[in-house]
Amino acid sequence: MPIRTASARWQGNLTEGSGTIRTGKGGLEGNYSFKSRFEEGEGTNPEELIGAAHAGCFSMAFSKLLAEAGATPTSVETTAKVHLDKTDAGMTVTRIELDTVGQVPGIDEAEFRKLADAAKQNCPISRLLSPGAEITLDARLSS
Template identity: 75%
Template structure:
Protein backbone atom coordinates (compact mmCIF):
# COMPACT_ATOMS: atom_id res chain seq x y z
CA UNK A 1 0.00 0.00 0.00
CA UNK A 2 0.91 3.63 -0.25
CA UNK A 3 3.13 5.39 2.24
CA UNK A 4 2.63 9.16 2.35
CA UNK A 5 5.04 11.62 3.92
CA UNK A 6 5.05 15.13 5.25
CA UNK A 7 7.73 17.09 7.05
CA UNK A 8 8.06 19.94 9.49
CA UNK A 9 10.95 22.17 10.51
CA UNK A 10 10.85 24.23 13.71
CA UNK A 11 13.44 26.85 14.64
CA UNK A 12 13.61 28.49 18.05
CA UNK A 13 11.66 28.30 21.27
CA UNK A 14 8.01 27.32 21.52
CA UNK A 15 6.64 30.85 21.84
CA UNK A 16 9.20 32.77 19.76
CA UNK A 17 10.09 30.20 17.12
CA UNK A 18 8.69 29.60 13.67
CA UNK A 19 8.27 26.60 11.46
CA UNK A 20 7.29 25.32 8.06
CA UNK A 21 5.33 22.24 7.07
CA UNK A 22 5.37 20.56 3.70
CA UNK A 23 3.62 17.57 2.21
CA UNK A 24 5.88 14.98 0.60
CA UNK A 25 5.09 15.93 -2.98
CA UNK A 26 5.02 19.65 -2.24
CA UNK A 27 1.30 20.15 -2.81
CA UNK A 28 0.94 21.94 0.51
CA UNK A 29 3.57 24.14 2.15
CA UNK A 30 2.87 26.51 5.00
CA UNK A 31 4.36 28.51 7.82
CA UNK A 32 3.29 27.97 11.40
CA UNK A 33 4.03 29.47 14.80
CA UNK A 34 2.83 29.58 18.39
CA UNK A 35 0.62 32.47 17.36
CA UNK A 36 -0.96 30.62 14.41
CA UNK A 37 -1.64 27.62 16.62
CA UNK A 38 -2.79 29.04 19.93
CA UNK A 39 -3.85 32.57 18.99
CA UNK A 40 -5.12 34.09 15.75
CA UNK A 41 -1.77 34.69 14.04
CA UNK A 42 -0.98 34.26 10.36
CA UNK A 43 -0.05 30.84 9.06
CA UNK A 44 -1.35 27.33 9.51
CA UNK A 45 -1.13 24.81 12.33
CA UNK A 46 -1.25 21.04 12.85
CA UNK A 47 -4.96 21.10 13.69
CA UNK A 48 -5.88 22.83 10.42
CA UNK A 49 -3.85 20.24 8.54
CA UNK A 50 -5.67 17.43 10.37
CA UNK A 51 -8.94 19.16 9.47
CA UNK A 52 -7.98 19.38 5.80
CA UNK A 53 -7.01 15.70 5.77
CA UNK A 54 -10.24 14.69 7.47
CA UNK A 55 -12.46 16.83 5.21
CA UNK A 56 -10.74 15.45 2.11
CA UNK A 57 -10.91 11.84 3.26
CA UNK A 58 -14.56 12.10 4.28
CA UNK A 59 -15.56 13.77 1.00
CA UNK A 60 -13.91 11.02 -1.03
CA UNK A 61 -15.45 8.29 1.15
CA UNK A 62 -18.90 9.87 0.80
CA UNK A 63 -18.47 10.09 -2.98
CA UNK A 64 -17.66 6.38 -3.10
CA UNK A 65 -20.57 5.43 -0.82
CA UNK A 66 -23.03 7.45 -2.91
CA UNK A 67 -21.68 6.24 -6.26
CA UNK A 68 -21.75 2.60 -5.14
CA UNK A 69 -25.39 3.12 -4.06
CA UNK A 70 -26.30 4.46 -7.51
CA UNK A 71 -26.26 8.18 -6.66
CA UNK A 72 -23.05 9.70 -8.09
CA UNK A 73 -22.62 13.16 -6.56
CA UNK A 74 -22.10 16.33 -8.58
CA UNK A 75 -20.20 18.03 -5.74
CA UNK A 76 -19.35 17.55 -2.07
CA UNK A 77 -18.06 20.43 0.08
CA UNK A 78 -16.87 19.57 3.59
CA UNK A 79 -15.45 21.69 6.40
CA UNK A 80 -13.81 20.06 9.42
CA UNK A 81 -13.70 22.08 12.64
CA UNK A 82 -10.96 20.69 14.87
CA UNK A 83 -11.38 21.56 18.56
CA UNK A 84 -8.09 21.91 20.44
CA UNK A 85 -8.74 22.18 24.18
CA UNK A 86 -6.85 22.06 27.43
CA UNK A 87 -7.61 18.81 29.24
CA UNK A 88 -6.17 17.10 32.31
CA UNK A 89 -3.72 15.38 29.94
CA UNK A 90 -2.68 18.70 28.34
CA UNK A 91 -3.71 20.23 25.02
CA UNK A 92 -5.83 17.71 23.15
CA UNK A 93 -7.96 17.45 20.04
CA UNK A 94 -11.27 16.63 21.71
CA UNK A 95 -13.75 16.90 18.86
CA UNK A 96 -13.95 17.26 15.10
CA UNK A 97 -17.13 18.56 13.56
CA UNK A 98 -17.65 17.64 9.93
CA UNK A 99 -20.05 19.92 8.07
CA UNK A 100 -20.81 18.73 4.56
CA UNK A 101 -23.04 20.01 1.78
CA UNK A 102 -23.55 17.80 -1.22
CA UNK A 103 -25.29 18.06 -4.57
CA UNK A 104 -26.52 14.54 -5.27
CA UNK A 105 -29.14 14.15 -8.01
CA UNK A 106 -31.98 11.70 -7.40
CA UNK A 107 -31.43 11.00 -3.68
CA UNK A 108 -33.71 11.88 -0.79
CA UNK A 109 -32.54 13.35 2.52
CA UNK A 110 -32.92 10.14 4.55
CA UNK A 111 -30.91 8.06 2.06
CA UNK A 112 -28.25 10.78 1.88
CA UNK A 113 -27.99 10.93 5.69
CA UNK A 114 -27.49 7.14 5.84
CA UNK A 115 -24.56 7.24 3.39
CA UNK A 116 -23.05 10.33 5.03
CA UNK A 117 -22.99 8.55 8.43
CA UNK A 118 -21.43 5.49 6.81
CA UNK A 119 -18.73 7.66 5.25
CA UNK A 120 -18.05 9.41 8.58
CA UNK A 121 -17.61 6.09 10.34
CA UNK A 122 -15.68 4.41 7.52
CA UNK A 123 -13.20 6.93 6.16
CA UNK A 124 -9.62 6.04 7.17
CA UNK A 125 -8.99 9.39 8.88
CA UNK A 126 -12.19 9.06 10.95
CA UNK A 127 -11.13 5.57 11.99
CA UNK A 128 -7.72 6.93 12.99
CA UNK A 129 -9.06 9.86 15.00
CA UNK A 130 -12.28 8.50 16.53
CA UNK A 131 -10.71 6.61 19.44
CA UNK A 132 -9.35 9.91 20.80
CA UNK A 133 -11.82 12.52 19.58
CA UNK A 134 -15.58 12.75 19.18
CA UNK A 135 -16.53 13.11 15.52
CA UNK A 136 -19.81 14.81 14.72
CA UNK A 137 -21.50 15.29 11.37
CA UNK A 138 -23.91 17.82 9.94
CA UNK A 139 -24.85 16.68 6.43
CA UNK A 140 -26.97 18.83 4.12
CA UNK A 141 -28.30 17.85 0.74
CA UNK A 142 -28.35 20.83 -1.64
Protein backbone atom coordinates in the same frame (compact mmCIF):
# COMPACT_ATOMS: atom_id res chain seq x y z
CA MET B 1 -0.19 1.10 -1.23
CA PRO B 2 2.24 4.01 -1.19
CA ILE B 3 3.57 5.44 2.06
CA ARG B 4 2.78 9.15 2.41
CA THR B 5 5.20 11.59 4.01
CA ALA B 6 5.20 15.09 5.40
CA SER B 7 7.83 17.12 7.20
CA ALA B 8 8.13 20.01 9.60
CA ARG B 9 11.00 22.26 10.61
CA TRP B 10 10.88 24.36 13.78
CA GLN B 11 13.40 27.02 14.74
CA GLY B 12 13.57 28.69 18.13
CA ASN B 13 11.67 28.25 21.35
CA LEU B 14 7.96 27.46 21.63
CA THR B 15 6.51 30.97 21.90
CA GLU B 16 9.02 32.99 19.84
CA GLY B 17 10.01 30.37 17.25
CA SER B 18 8.53 29.57 13.88
CA GLY B 19 8.47 26.76 11.41
CA THR B 20 7.33 25.35 8.11
CA ILE B 21 5.16 22.35 7.36
CA ARG B 22 5.34 20.60 3.99
CA THR B 23 3.69 17.59 2.42
CA GLY B 24 6.01 15.07 0.80
CA LYS B 25 5.41 16.04 -2.80
CA GLY B 26 5.12 19.74 -2.02
CA GLY B 27 1.40 20.04 -2.71
CA LEU B 28 0.96 21.92 0.56
CA GLU B 29 3.48 24.07 2.36
CA GLY B 30 2.90 26.61 5.07
CA ASN B 31 4.45 28.59 7.84
CA TYR B 32 3.36 28.03 11.42
CA SER B 33 4.06 29.57 14.79
CA PHE B 34 2.81 29.68 18.37
CA LYS B 35 0.43 32.46 17.36
CA SER B 36 -0.98 30.58 14.35
CA ARG B 37 -1.57 27.54 16.51
CA PHE B 38 -2.74 28.86 19.87
CA GLU B 39 -3.89 32.39 19.04
CA GLU B 40 -5.09 34.06 15.83
CA GLY B 41 -1.78 34.64 14.04
CA GLU B 42 -1.06 34.23 10.35
CA GLY B 43 0.01 30.86 9.02
CA THR B 44 -1.26 27.34 9.41
CA ASN B 45 -1.04 24.74 12.17
CA PRO B 46 -1.18 20.98 12.63
CA GLU B 47 -4.88 21.06 13.55
CA GLU B 48 -5.81 22.76 10.26
CA LEU B 49 -3.88 20.10 8.39
CA ILE B 50 -5.71 17.38 10.32
CA GLY B 51 -8.98 19.11 9.42
CA ALA B 52 -8.02 19.28 5.74
CA ALA B 53 -7.07 15.60 5.76
CA HIS B 54 -10.32 14.63 7.47
CA ALA B 55 -12.51 16.75 5.17
CA GLY B 56 -10.77 15.34 2.11
CA CYS B 57 -10.94 11.74 3.25
CA PHE B 58 -14.59 12.00 4.29
CA SER B 59 -15.59 13.68 0.99
CA MET B 60 -13.97 10.92 -1.05
CA ALA B 61 -15.45 8.12 1.07
CA PHE B 62 -18.90 9.73 0.93
CA SER B 63 -18.69 10.17 -2.85
CA LYS B 64 -17.81 6.48 -3.20
CA LEU B 65 -20.77 5.38 -1.08
CA LEU B 66 -23.14 7.67 -2.98
CA ALA B 67 -21.99 6.33 -6.35
CA GLU B 68 -22.31 2.72 -5.12
CA ALA B 69 -25.91 3.55 -4.14
CA GLY B 70 -26.57 4.74 -7.70
CA ALA B 71 -26.48 8.47 -6.91
CA THR B 72 -23.22 9.85 -8.27
CA PRO B 73 -22.65 13.25 -6.70
CA THR B 74 -22.13 16.42 -8.68
CA SER B 75 -20.19 17.73 -5.67
CA VAL B 76 -19.48 17.08 -2.01
CA GLU B 77 -18.07 20.00 -0.02
CA THR B 78 -16.91 19.37 3.54
CA THR B 79 -15.51 21.61 6.26
CA ALA B 80 -13.86 20.19 9.38
CA LYS B 81 -13.63 22.29 12.55
CA VAL B 82 -10.92 20.85 14.78
CA HIS B 83 -11.16 21.74 18.48
CA LEU B 84 -7.85 21.88 20.38
CA ASP B 85 -8.58 22.12 24.11
CA LYS B 86 -6.59 22.07 27.31
CA THR B 87 -7.38 18.88 29.25
CA ASP B 88 -5.86 17.22 32.30
CA ALA B 89 -3.56 15.37 29.88
CA GLY B 90 -2.48 18.61 28.15
CA MET B 91 -3.49 20.17 24.84
CA THR B 92 -5.72 17.66 23.06
CA VAL B 93 -7.84 17.48 19.92
CA THR B 94 -11.16 16.80 21.63
CA ARG B 95 -13.73 17.24 18.85
CA ILE B 96 -14.01 17.50 15.10
CA GLU B 97 -17.18 18.89 13.54
CA LEU B 98 -17.70 17.76 9.96
CA ASP B 99 -20.10 19.90 7.96
CA THR B 100 -20.90 18.63 4.48
CA VAL B 101 -23.14 19.76 1.67
CA GLY B 102 -23.73 17.46 -1.27
CA GLN B 103 -25.26 18.12 -4.62
CA VAL B 104 -26.51 14.64 -5.47
CA PRO B 105 -29.21 14.10 -8.09
CA GLY B 106 -31.57 11.19 -7.56
CA ILE B 107 -31.26 10.65 -3.80
CA ASP B 108 -33.61 11.47 -0.93
CA GLU B 109 -32.60 13.19 2.29
CA ALA B 110 -32.84 10.07 4.47
CA GLU B 111 -30.57 7.97 2.22
CA PHE B 112 -28.16 10.90 1.87
CA ARG B 113 -27.83 11.22 5.66
CA LYS B 114 -27.50 7.46 6.14
CA LEU B 115 -24.63 7.28 3.66
CA ALA B 116 -23.01 10.39 5.14
CA ASP B 117 -23.00 8.76 8.56
CA ALA B 118 -21.51 5.57 7.12
CA ALA B 119 -18.74 7.62 5.50
CA LYS B 120 -18.08 9.39 8.81
CA GLN B 121 -17.76 6.05 10.60
CA ASN B 122 -15.60 4.37 7.97
CA CYS B 123 -13.27 6.82 6.26
CA PRO B 124 -9.67 6.02 7.28
CA ILE B 125 -9.08 9.39 8.94
CA SER B 126 -12.28 9.11 11.01
CA ARG B 127 -11.21 5.64 12.12
CA LEU B 128 -7.81 7.05 13.10
CA LEU B 129 -9.19 10.00 15.06
CA SER B 130 -12.42 8.66 16.59
CA PRO B 131 -10.87 6.77 19.50
CA GLY B 132 -9.53 10.06 20.90
CA ALA B 133 -11.86 12.74 19.58
CA GLU B 134 -15.62 13.10 19.28
CA ILE B 135 -16.60 13.41 15.62
CA THR B 136 -19.91 15.05 14.77
CA LEU B 137 -21.54 15.44 11.37
CA ASP B 138 -24.01 17.88 9.88
CA ALA B 139 -24.95 16.67 6.37
CA ARG B 140 -27.18 18.66 4.04
CA LEU B 141 -28.44 17.83 0.59
CA SER B 142 -28.24 20.75 -1.81
CA SER B 143 -30.60 21.19 -4.74
